[in-house]
Amino acid sequence: MEEPFLAVLTREIFGNVSDAARLWFYGLSLLSTGVLGWGIARRVRRWRIGKPDTERLSLRAGLINLWQFVFLQRRVRGHGAAGAAHILLFGGFVVLSIGTGLIGVEHVLEKLLGHAPTDPVFHKGLYFAVYEFVMDLAGLALLAGCGFFVYRRWKRPPEVGHEWQDWLVLALFAIIGVTGYVLEGFRIVREQTPMPEVSFVGVLFARGFESLGMTAASASNWHIATWWFHAVLALTVIALFPYTRLLHGIAGTVRLAAGIERLGRLSPVSIEQVEETGEIGVARVEQFKRWQLIELDACVSCGRCEQECPAFEAGKPLSPRSVVQDVRQHFEAVTMVPSLGAGQRNDSARPALVGGIILDETLWSCTTCSACVDVCPLGISPLGFIMDMRRSLVADGQLRGSPAQALEKTGRTGNPWGMSAQDRMAWAAGLRVPNVQDHPDCEVIYWVGCAAAYDHRLQRVARSVVKLMQAANVNFAVLGNAEGCTGEAARRMGDELLFQQLAGKNIETFERFGVRH
Ligand code: SF4
Ligand code: SF4
Structure with missing residues (x-):
C-alpha cells in the first residue's frame, strides 16, 4: 500500500497541450526522426565507399566494449576535469533521454489501456517522486558538463580540435537543460503539483515565478510557449546527430560494438589480395577499410592520443589526432553521396593523400608503439591509418x-x-x-x-x-x-x-x- 500523500503524486502527460498541438508535435517528431535516419543512411553510404573489412566481428567483445567504454566510460574516467565533465554530460544526456522515453511509454500505455490523462498507468506515486528527483539531478549533470566544455572551448587548448558546430551543440544542450527546469517551474505553478520539492530544481523556478505574482491561470500561456520551445530544440538535437560532432555517439558506438580489437595488431595483407588488386597499403582514401572510415567519424578530436604519443612528445612531425582529422577532412572533400545510389569519389585533382595531406615525415615518425590506440576512448586506431599509408610508401620505393x-x-x-x-x-x-x-x-x-x-x-x-x-x-x-x-x-x-x-x-x-x- 502506498502512503496517501504518495498516491496523489503525479502529473498529466501532455498537460496543457491541445490535441492539435499534439498532432503537430507528432509530425515534428516524425520529421526529426526522418532527418536523423536520412543523415545516418548518407553516412552509411559514405562509409561503404571503403573496402569491405575482413576482420571477424565479435558479439561478445562488442558487448564488453559497450559496457566498459560506452556505459562505464572506462577510457574517459581518470582524465581530469575533461573526463569528469564528459561523464556528467553523457550521463545526464542518457538519463534525460531514458526519462523522456519513459514518458512516451506511459503515454502509449495510457492510450492502449484507456486511462484518462489524469490517471497515469505507472507515472505516479513513489515512482513519480524518484523520477522527478533523478531527472532534476540529471539536468544538473548535463549543465555542469556543458559548462566545463564551454569553458574549455573558450580557452582553446591546442591539443583539442575546435569546430564552430561544437558551440552550436553545447548551446543547444545548455538551453534544453535550462528550459527543462523553467518548463517544470511553470508546470508546478499551473498544476499546483503536490509535493513539488521532489523536483528540487524546478520548484525553485516555481517559487520564483510565484514571487513575481504568477498564478495557476497566468502560468498556462508561459507553460505552453516554453513547452514548444523546449520540444523543438530537443527534436532539433535529435535531427542534428549525424551532421555534427554528435555523430561520434553513433559512429563510436558502432565501432566499439563491432568488437574489433586493434591494440597491438597490424592488419595483415595477403599476397593473394595484392595479386588480385595490385595494391599494397593505402594511397587513396577510398582504399581504407569501412571500419576505418567509421573511425574517422567517431573521432572527437579530444587530443588524448596526441598527449600519449612519444613521437609527438619528442618533437617529431606527428600528431595522431591530426592524422585522423586530416584524413577525415580529406575524405569529406574527395567523396560525395548522391541523393540516391552509392557514395563515390568526386574529385581526383586535390592534393594526394600520402605525401600531400599526410606528409612522408609524419608517417616515418611513428614508432608503432600503440599508445594512441590504447588511450582512444572511441577505440580508434590512428596507428592503423599510419601503417596503411606507410605500406604504400614502402611499396612505392619511398623508403630511403x-x-x-x-x-x-x-x-x-x-x-x-x-x-x-x-x-x-x-x-x-x-x-x-x-x-x-x-x-x-x-x-x-x-x-x-x-x-x-x-x-x-x-x-x-x-x-x-x-x-x-x-x-x-x-x-x-x-x-x-x-x-x-x-x-x-x-x-x-x-x-x-x-x-x-x-x-x-x-x-x-x-x-x-x-x-x-
Ligand atoms: S583518435 Fe581517439 S584519442 Fe585521438 S583525438 Fe580522436 S577520439 Fe581522441
Ligand atoms: S603508434 Fe605512432 S602515432 Fe600512435 S602513439 Fe605510438 S608513435 Fe604515436
Missing part, C-alpha cells in the same frame, strides 16, 4: 637511407645487419647449446632472435638465458642456423610482404622440426 638498407639486407640474408646465416650461432661460442636437429625431444625451443644472435652487446643476454635454463634443467634446444628473422621490424617499417615471406619460412621451419606452441 638505413631503414631501406635494413629491409634490403633482411630480404637478402635473413637479418637486418646483412650477416651470414652461417654466423647465427657465433654468440654460443664456448657454450654447449643443444640444437633441435640433434635434440628433437626437447620440450622448449629457445628463439634467440637476430639482435641477440648478431649484436655483440645482446649476445651476452642470449648466453645468460642459456646458462639460466641449464641451471634450471630446462629441456631446451635452439633452431641454430635454421632460425630466421621474425620480420617484425620489416612489418613495422611497412614492408608487410617481406614480413609474410619471413613468417612463412619460420612456420615451415617449425613444422619441419615439429615445434608446437
